[in-house]
Amino acid sequence: MERRQFLQTVGLAGAAGMVLGGGVAKAAGLAEFSYMPKAVQIGADGRPKFMLPPLPYEAKALEPVLSEKLVTIHHDRHHKAYVDALNKTLDSIAAANKAKDTANVRALSDALAFNYGGHVLHTLYFCQLNPDGAKAPAGDLADLIKRDFGSFDLLKNWLTAAAVGVQGSGWAVLAWDPLGRQLVVVQTEQHDKLLGWGMMPLLVIDVWEHAYYLDYENKRPEYVPKLLGIVDWATVGQRLSMTMAMTMTQ
Numbered sequence: 001m002e003r004r005q006f007l008q009t010v011g012l013a014g015a016a017g018m019v020l021g022g023g024v025a026k027a028a029g030l031a032e033f034s035y036m037p038k039a040v041q042i043g044a045d046g047r048p049k050f051m052l053p054p055l056p057y058e059a060k061a062l063e064p065v066l067s068e069k070l071v072t073i074h075h076d077r078h079h080k081a082y083v084d085a086l087n088k089t090l091d092s093i094a095a096a097n098k099a100k101d102t103a104n105v106r107a108l109s110d111a112l113a114f115n116y117g118g119h120v121l122h123t124l125y126f127c128q129l130n131p132d133g134a135k136a137p138a139g140d141l142a143d144l145i146k147r148d149f150g151s152f153d154l155l156k157n158w159l160t161a162a163a164v165g166v167q168g169s170g171w172a173v174l175a176w177d178p179l180g181r182q183l184v185v186v187q188t189e190q191h192d193k194l195l196g197w198g199m200m201p202l203l204v205i206d207v208w209e210h211a212y213y214l215d216y217e218n219k220r221p222e223y224v225p226k227l228l229g230i231v232d233w234a235t236v237g238q239r240l241s242m243t244m245a246m247t248m249t250q
């Protein structure tokens with residue numbers, strides 16, 4: 001499918017050359033949609049400070065797939081820990097840079113990648129879940145899934161296997177590859193290892209034990225299909241529309 005068809009299908013025919021930000025959303029017909037919720041403010045030192053985005057639903061809303069206790073601990077403790085560590089890491093980098101102290105640049109760079117990855121992925125994770133959301137993809141997302149994976153069932157089968165098969169702690173990700181202009185499924189180790197540059201996450205599956213152990217013990221193969229059952233595929237489709245608008249100019 002050529003980009004012209006994409007743009008016509010998603011209503012982006014006049015979107016070429018658009019700027020990033022609100023222009024993308026407006027041109028894509030996504031005025032009420034944000035790829036990420038706004039969760040940053042400028043600190044006293046004039047630099048951005050990340051904040052923990054609130055859950056877009058009650059913590060008990062995802063039961064029985066995910067218990068209120070699990071969701072609360074996952075969001076309020078684990079996600080928050082990445083936000084706090086990210087801010088602390090950026091403060092440390094700013095202080096070291098100002099002091100021309102480069103001795104810890106390697107460790108600080110590792111911490112930046114790890115905690116930023118953790119914050120981004122958890123933000124996408126919580127915002128994509130809605131037990132009352134769309135149960136199947138539509139529009140361009142459905143067309144691309146059929147082209148790139150054969151069918152929705154085949155995508156879910158491959159995505160589930162990728163998630164279950166992550167070695168140790170990590171994620172399975174359905175992503176838009178702007179270079180190949182295709183959907184791909186990738187795995188990450190931790191939050192940041194194995195990622196492909198430029199790939200835009202559309203759907204992320206957290207398979208760190210903290211995401212499921214309280215409800216599923218060590219039964220990751222039971223957790224993943226149930227999680228996919230509360231994914232809002234309309235949100236995934238909106239992310240695709242926005243990322244295509246951001247990454248395709250011809």
Ligand SMILES: [Fe+2]
Pocket residue numbers: 074078122206208210211
């Ligand atoms: Fe997590």
